[in-house]
Amino acid sequence: MIFDARHYWIRNAHVPASIVVNGNKWTSRNGRNDNLLHVDLEIVDGAISAILAAGTYENYASPSIDLQGGMVWACFVDLHTHLDKGHIWGRASNSDGTFDSALMAVKKDSQKNWNAEDVYRRMEFGLKCSYAHGTKAIRTHLDSAGKQGSISFEVFRELRKKWADRMILQAVCLVSLDYFLTPEGEKLADLVAESDGILGGVTFINPEIDQQIDRVFSMAKERKLNLDFHADENDDPDSDTLRRVAETAIRQKYRGKTVCGHCCSLAVQEESEAESTIALVKKAGIGIVSLPMCNLYLQGRRPGKTPRWRGVTLLHELKQAKVPVAIASDNCRDPFHAYGDHDALEVFSQSVKIAQLDHPFGDWASAITSTPADLMGLPNVGRIGVGLPADLVLFKGRNYRELLSRSQHDRIVLRDGKAIDTTLPSYAELDDLLEK
Template identity: 25%
Template sequence: MDILFTRCFNPTFPTWIDIGTRDGKIAYLKPSTENPPKAEEVIDLGGKLLLPGLVESHIHLDKAYLLEQLTGDVTTLRQAIEKTTELKHGFTATDIEERSLRVIRQAVAKGVTRMRCHVEIDPISRLMGMETTLALKEQVKDSIDLQIVAFPQEGIFNDEETKGLMEQAMEMGADVVGGITYNDRDLDKHLDFVFRLAEKYGKPVDLHVDFSDNADELAIMDVIRFTHQFGMQGRVSVGHLTSLGSVEKEKATFIAKELKQADIQVISLPATDLYLNGRGDKECVRRGLTPVKLLLEYGVKVIYGSNNIQNAFTPFGTADPLDIGFLLAQTSHMGREQDARQLIDMVTNGAARSLGFEQYGLQVGAEADLIVCPVMDIRTLLYTRPERERVYKSGKLVAETTVQVTNHLKVATT
């Protein structure tokens, strides 16, 4: 073995385990009670938590860290789109690369080893973001796997040139076809184009859907229809879906069952959704989230993502997915121990399954993407989100964080 981690805690196993890596893969996994093989390096975790690398399910690298460039406050989705459109006129490849790398470095230090990023495809920045992110994908592959979504933020039929740009983005190597249901002239034409493009290139679909608190905005029903029409069950993800949180329960339950039948993954984006939704309410202000617990109750695959890092859509953000998990725990009434386990699964195994990341997890033959966490249980990890001690990508150490605290508190005796 190259590295042997001994006495590891992970909640999916009944006892402590030993994990060995060889040539970037997990080659050994057995209970700590058995005699482990020899290794060049042995790391005794003493019961500390060992997780597979975190999965960032939805992020916009090319729009990150635009906060300092904004003039005036942004309080609505429409304002966020318009302000960002203005700023895109000043984007350069160097600028996109620098801001993207800033996020990636932070994410890797927090344990992210796989990431799905949405890249702007439009007549303003054209394919600049695509070219830059494709180059980054190659440059950082030893530390993190990037999955690229060709995302038409400005719509597809608002400017006919976008159709050709989307096609070019797929030819260049985009991994996923993106779309947006609330920013184009014709929803049916938009979805038809997206699904046909995905069919042509054999790629999955990832859509921004129903980002509002208007119960009548239910483009998700059209997405479900197209998913069945194109036989894309299990290959469609939708982000936001916040209108569903305003729908009365009987109807919302019906839609949840339809989502389950279509095998559509839902990606909650609470940092952005909480910030921009509910602003029209004068009392009983809605949280503006997709109904996570209802969806989970009916077997819908639900995961979560950071979405934006310090820009017009979300002025917050640390690139640590666990911050988002903690936020979702607080705002979706998920405070039980089993909820904490569910939330960690939603950013590890559940996210990997939903997004099609292969060779993942704590199993022999998987990539040795591992995180050593300085805690002994899942709840402490989620509730305190300590620095990750060590992060490994394919068996190689890619980040290490040491924290030293000196406490000068004095307790008076009585």
């Protein structure tokens, strides 16, 4: 196989221009506002050694493969997942598809089943799926109240070590913010620091919300931790915790990286209020990650009624304000989202259709590659460039209309220039867990 060679070329490929970080600027032959570059890539010893305009050479001395115009992406970066919740649907379904029912189902299941073996096997199942689909870096939130924090962070550390040669893993603690006003919250922050994790939690409007947010920022500064919040995952225009997080970051002069996920209520607020919040988010240096698939599933559910909105935040407006915007998987096959397979291409495909990230596609490819990599502090991940590892995903689809119209199940995933086994794990691996 050509991908076993030390030196080879990938010819006649289309690459999203926004994820190419060095080399010449080429004019796309693809057109239609796809913002694609038509290139040949040279791979030597697992790294990209040259990027040339397609057809620069008539003949190549080294082995080569003609992609016939197929697209090449950098391996994906999944900024917001819940690997610890994943794949429990068979024993903990959501009775009506609502957010409240999801909370209750997960709480009941975690109290009964979430020991170290259970969490480990389900988290690793998610990693196997992600890896086979072409993801290189993942940030997962871990339910962390009480003893669960110790269990799940220990499992996370084990998996991070085991998968270190294949996947970059980060973990965020997940509790409601009032937890950090207690001694248990202090212990959790220390556990996060000891685990090289990210401090985080869910922001709910309540009389003490400002005090809670302020305390979390102080704890992060004391321990030199980055922050990652679930914010405003609802359709209540009075839910403004994103604004409060931004104001606190500015007031405390916080210099770490802050990410806020969901931020759905921003889309139902008055335009002037939303614009004001976005300006504060920009000033605070906060990155936003939207979870279109999960929020489409949960938001706006009413028995016997058709949902009237899509549950996504103001992606276009945030991006136009130059706020870093990413998209991610969120939950897979659990009470918060009954579907999903940790496939970042599916996330991108669905997000394009849900949030209309086309006409033109522009640089939205960055939202599942280089932008989340930057928010995770990974400057050499999620992009294609000379000198970078040949961590690539090769598709037969030659443009976005072809890429997003089929599953691309026959994609080729390269890690350090070598093709990996893209066989997905069988659901049967978890059957004994789901019989509990």
